[in-house]
Amino acid sequence: MFSLDQLSAFVAVAEELHFGRAAERLNMTQPPLSRQVQKLERAVGARLLERDNRKVELTEAGQAFLTEARRLLALVETAGDLARRVDQGAAGTLRLGFTATSAIRTLGPLLRRLSEELPDVDVILHERVTPGQIDGLLRGELDLGLGRPPFDSDVLDSRIVSREPLCAVVPGNHRLAALGRPLTSADFSGEQVISYSPTQARYFHELTVRFLAESHPRIEQRVQQILTVILLVAAGRGVALVPASARHLGVEGVTYCDLAGPGQAVELHAIWRRDATSPVLQRVLTMLPEHH
Amino acid sequence: MFSLDQLSAFVAVAEELHFGRAAERLNMTQPPLSRQVQKLERAVGARLLERDNRKVELTEAGQAFLTEARRLLALVETAGDLARRVDQGAAGTLRLGFTATSAIRTLGPLLRRLSEELPDVDVILHERVTPGQIDGLLRGELDLGLGRPPFDSDVLDSRIVSREPLCAVVPGNHRLAALGRPLTSADFSGEQVISYSPTQARYFHELTVRFLAESHPRIEQRVQQILTVILLVAAGRGVALVPASARHLGVEGVTYCDLAGPGQAVELHAIWRRDATSPVLQRVLTMLPEHH
DNA sequence: AAAACATGATTCCCGAAAGGTATCACTCGA
DNA sequence: TCGAGTGATACCTTTCGGGAATCATGTTTT
Numbered sequence: 001m002f003s004l005d006q007l008s009a010f011v012a013v014a015e016e017l018h019f020g021r022a023a024e025r026l027n028m029t030q031p032p033l034s035r036q037v038q039k040l041e042r043a044v045g046a047r048l049l050e051r052d053n054r055k056v057e058l059t060e061a062g063q064a065f066l067t068e069a070r071r072l073l074a075l076v077e078t079a080g081d082l083a084r085r086v087d088q089g090a091a092g093t094l095r096l097g098f099t100a101t102s103a104i105r106t107l108g109p110l111l112r113r114l115s116e117e118l119p120d121v122d123v124i125l126h127e128r129v130t131p132g133q134i135d136g137l138l139r140g141e142l143d144l145g146l147g148r149p150p151f152d153s154d155v156l157d158s159r160i161v162s163r164e165p166l167c168a169v170v171p172g173n174h175r176l177a178a179l180g181r182p183l184t185s186a187d188f189s190g191e192q193v194i195s196y197s198p199t200q201a202r203y204f205h206e207l208t209v210r211f212l213a214e215s216h217p218r219i220e221q222r223v224q225q226i227l228t229v230i231l232l233v234a235a236g237r238g239v240a241l242v243p244a245s246a247r248h249l250g251v252e253g254v255t256y257c258d259l260a261g262p263g264q265a266v267e268l269h270a271i272w273r274r275d276a277t278s279p280v281l282q283r284v285l286t287m288l289p290e291h292h
Numbered sequence: 293m294f295s296l297d298q299l300s301a302f303v304a305v306a307e308e309l310h311f312g313r314a315a316e317r318l319n320m321t322q323p324p325l326s327r328q329v330q331k332l333e334r335a336v337g338a339r340l341l342e343r344d345n346r347k348v349e350l351t352e353a354g355q356a357f358l359t360e361a362r363r364l365l366a367l368v369e370t371a372g373d374l375a376r377r378v379d380q381g382a383a384g385t386l387r388l389g390f391t392a393t394s395a396i397r398t399l400g401p402l403l404r405r406l407s408e409e410l411p412d413v414d415v416i417l418h419e420r421v422t423p424g425q426i427d428g429l430l431r432g433e434l435d436l437g438l439g440r441p442p443f444d445s446d447v448l449d450s451r452i453v454s455r456e457p458l459c460a461v462v463p464g465n466h467r468l469a470a471l472g473r474p475l476t477s478a479d480f481s482g483e484q485v486i487s488y489s490p491t492q493a494r495y496f497h498e499l500t501v502r503f504l505a506e507s508h509p510r511i512e513q514r515v516q517q518i519l520t521v522i523l524l525v526a527a528g529r530g531v532a533l534v535p536a537s538a539r540h541l542g543v544e545g546v547t548y549c550d551l552a553g554p555g556q557a558v559e560l561h562a563i564w565r566r567d568a569t570s571p572v573l574q575r576v577l578t579m580l581p582e583h584h
Numbered sequence: 585a586a587a588a589c590a591t592g593a594t595t596c597c598c599g600a601a602a603g604g605t606a607t608c609a610c611t612c613g614a
Numbered sequence: 615t616c617g618a619g620t621g622a623t624a625c626c627t628t629t630c631g632g633g634a635a636t637c638a639t640g641t642t643t644t
Contacts, residue, residue, distance in 0.1 A: 001368065004296055005631090019592060032632045034593060044372045046379030050569070053591055053639050060571055061379035068371035075367065076293065079360035080336045087338030087353035277342070279352055297602090311621060324603045326621060345610045345620055 002043040004076060007069045009036040010048060014066045017056045089283025091120035097133035097145035098125065101226045102268050105245040106146060106162050113287060121280055129200045129224055137273055143281045145271040148203035158269040161289055166207060166264035168257040169230055169246065170239040182260035185215045192238035193217040200224045204266075208241045211264055230254060294335040296368060299361045301328040302340060306358045309348045381575025383412035389425035389437035390417065393518045394560050397537040398438060398454050405579060413572055421492045421516055429565055435573045437563040440495030450561040453581055458499060458556035460549040461522055461538065462531040474552035477507045484530035485509040492516045496558075500533045503556055522546060 012022040013033070023033040041048050048062035058066065085091040094114075098107050114123055128136060130147030137145055137156060146161065168183050170176045176187060193212065196205040201224045208219075221237060223229055227249060229240045234253040243266040247256050270288050272281060304314035305325070315325040333340050340354035350358065377383040386406075390399050406415055420428060422439035429437055429448060438453065460475050462468045468479060485504065488497040493516045500511075513529060515521055519541060521532045526545045535558040539548050562580050564573055 001296060002372070004293060020590090028631095029633055030592075031594080031634085035631080038593090044375050046375045048375065051592065053593095054641070056592085059379070059569070060384050061375045064378040064383070065371060065375035068367065068374060072364065072367050072371060075360065075364050079357060079364060080294070082360060083336050083338045083340065083353045083357035086356040087351070091356070092352055277351070312619090320602095321604055322621075323605085323623080326623090327602085330622090343621065345622095346612070348621085 002040050004073070006036045006040040006043070007073060009033055010040050010062075011066065011069050011073065013037055013049060013056065014058055014062065017058075019051075019056065085120060087279050089121070089279040089281070090118055092278070092280040093122045093124060093143075094278075094280050094284055095124045095126065095136075095141065095143045097128045097136055097142045097147070099129060099133075099147055100127060101243060101245070102146040102161075103127070104248055105164075106268055110288075114284065117287065118280075118283065121284075130203065131200060133271065137271060143272065143276065143278055144284065146268060147271055148201075149267065149269060150202070151269075151271055155274055156271050157274045158271045159285070159288060159290075160267050161270045162268045163265050164244045166211065166241050166259055166266055167244045167247075168239060168259060169233050169242050169254050170257060171233060171236050172253050172255050174239065174255070176239065176257060177255035179257070182258040184260045185212055187215075188212055188217045188239070189215045191217050193219050194221040194223065194229050194232050194238045194240040195219045196229070197222050197224045204241070207264060207266065211241060211259065227251075294332050296365070298328045298332040298335070299365060301325055302332050302354075303358065303361050303365065305329055305341060305348065306350055306354065306361075309350075311343075311348065377412060379571050381413070381571040381573070382410055384570070384572040385414045385416060385435075386570075386572050386576055387416045387418065387428075387433065387435045389420050389428055389434045389439070391421060391425075391439055392419060393535060393537070394438040394453075395419070396540055397456075398560055402438075402580075406576065409579065410572075410575065413576075422495065423492060425563065429563060435564065435568065435570050436576065438560060439563055440493075441559065441561060442494070443561075443563055447566055448563050449566045450563045451577070451580060451582075452559050453562045454560045455557045456536045458503065458533050458551055458558050459536045459539075460531060460551060461525050461534050461546050462549060463525060463528050464545045464547050466531065466547070468531065468549060469547035471549070474550040476552045477504055479507075480504055480509045480531070481507045483509050485511050486513040486515065486521050486524050486530045486532040487511045488521070489514050489516045496533070499556060499558065503533060503551065519543075 009022070009026060012025050013019060016022040016025065019030050019033055019037075023030040026033065037049065044061075044065065046061040046065075047059050048065055050057050050059050050062075082091065111123060114121060126133075126136065126142060128145075130145070130151070133142060133145035133147045134151050134156065136142035151158065168176065168188075176183060176191075179187070193208070195208045196202075198205045204226070205222075221229075221232060223232070226242050226246055229242060230246060230249060230251045232238065233240050234251050241259075241264075242256075244256075270285070272285070276282075301314070301318060304317050305311060308314040308317065311322050311325055311329075315322040318325065329341065336353075336357065338353040338357075339351055340357055342349050342351050342354075374383065403415060406413060418425075418428065418434060420437075422437070422443070425434060425437035425439045426443050426448065428434035443450065460468065460480075468475060468483075471479070485500070487500045488494075490497045496518070497514075513524060515524070518534050518538055521534060522538060522541060522543045524530065525532050526543055533551075533556075534548075536548075562577070564577070568574075
């Protein structure tokens with residue numbers, strides 16, 4: 001089999017049609033260049049250059065081989081580049097889990113930054129509730145999740161990506177909508193409150209329960225998705241607590257009210273396996289917005 | 293820059309996921325193999341294999357690089373093959389000149405054989421009268437011609453490809469058509485004879501003149517192409533001499549008559565430059581039908 | 585016609601690089 | 615704790631590639 005140096009030698013001679021000049025271009029002297037070309041011809045099994053003491057020209061086989069040689073050398077360049085880019089996380093695949101809520105304000109900008117800064121990274125999106133993301137991460141189906149606590153911090157590492165206040169959402173014609181001031185826990189006494197699944201949306205479930213702990217609302221509905229909650233509110237089935245970014249969902253017929261007291265922060269975490277090695281993941285982690 | 297040997301080494305290890313077995317497959321021992329892989333990684337600038345004392349596995353960069361490496365090695369194989377095939381004339385381009393007449397019986401079978409036996413040879417066809425072919429051969433525009441004598445045998449080499457009798461073509465209602473016997477030169481006395489251009493179809497011109505030397509026909513029309521001649525005959529403009537294969541042209545309203553006496557042979561020659569080096573040409577020449 | 589020149593091939597030498605043997609360092613299972 | 619298995623390292627030998635000088639041959643110049 002021939003070597004890449006022999007290919008470069010041949011290409012140089014084929015382009016210069018002169019051994020001396022080709023040798024100069026290759027920063028070597030003419031004799032070893034002649035030998036390399038001879039070796040290449042022996043390896044290929046065909047005469048590639050017709051040469052006498054006066055001129056050098058390509059044979060037909062040489063013409064055909066020159067094309068292939070150029071392609072090969074080009075591929076050599078790009079092969080290394082590709083591997084380096086993958087190594088540095090600038091190319092590859094990121095399987096990203098996200099909750100419907102995280103998509104409202106966080107996912108869009110993140111995807112935009114990714115496609116700008118790492119255009120060769122393919123992002124595969126999986127919409128899942130947080131437990132589903134954790135499951136996916138542990139099974140190796142996901143590289144990164146955007147979800148809510150809690151999660152096992154022995155195996156999973158995480159970082160807060162966004163933090164926003166909790167707010168109340170009430171029907172547009174509801175008495176709470178008319179108060180015009182931040183709502184307290186007591187305001188919810190006797191209200192029909194729509195809350196969250198303790199298993200599939202545990203985080204919002206606990207936030208809701210904690211905020212309303214001192215009042216005595218009636219909690220009947222327990223759903224998983226923020227959007228479902230708001231649609232139920234719009235349908236007059238009760239009131240609910242949602243993250244502030246839900247205002248941007250654009251559901252008609254509901255009013256959003258601030259909550260009084262120390263801000264109940266809703267945190268969104270980026271979550272990944274502590275032992276993950278994916279270069280793309282490492283690279284993306286450096287791009288995540290920092291909150292505290 | 294890395295070497296092809298290093299690529300092969302990497303591919304072997306990546307496939308075996310075991311240095312020892314990979315080394316065995318490459319007919320070498322494990323230590324130099326380890327070194328080659330290390331060198332490759334340094335050359336590429338990325339870790340390609342994650343290895344400890346217990347297992348070997350591909351990194352993401354290694355996965356990407358493996359694909360490129362395989363493609364590269366495949367190209368190495370095909371590049372050599374291609375050059376060899378071109379060298380042996382099994383691939384490449386043949387610029388083939390031919391006369392309209394040669395197309396009747398010779399060109400078709402030749403092209404069929406070429407596409408069967410040398411499917412990677414592209415044949416570019418140029419229909420030209422013989423002097424045009426000779427010109428093309430000398431200018432380097434053609435590799436091979438199918439034409440008639442004479443031509444300069446110092447520069448051009450040739451071989452007879454087909455030999456066929458001359459015959460007469462007469463209008464279907466002509467008195468000569470009714471004779472029912474081979475025609476002699478004398479039969480043409482007083483006939484209007486259509487002949488050929490002394491420059492552009494010199495061969496047929498001379499054949500006609502020679503055959504009719506002893507009679508006294510009237511020769512007025514002088515054309516280049518056999519088909520034109522026959523169409524003129526069909527139109528009643530006279531009689532003419534054509535090669536026997538012209539019967540297969542399927543022109544209506546004419547009758548073909550054998551000629552008496554020693555067969556006037558019409559020869560078709562393959563013609564090429566004596567100094568031609570094209571491997572395709574050399575290969576095609578070995579495939580040409582042999583006549584004498 | 586002879587001499588000078590140009591060009592690729594050949595020869596010989598040296599140093600760099602590759603392969604082999606022996607051994608080390610480390611992990612895992614008995 | 616020890617032995618088996620695995621990749622890395624050290625050291626030696628061999629091979630291979632590059633450089634200087636020279637050759638062979640054909641072209642140009644004088």
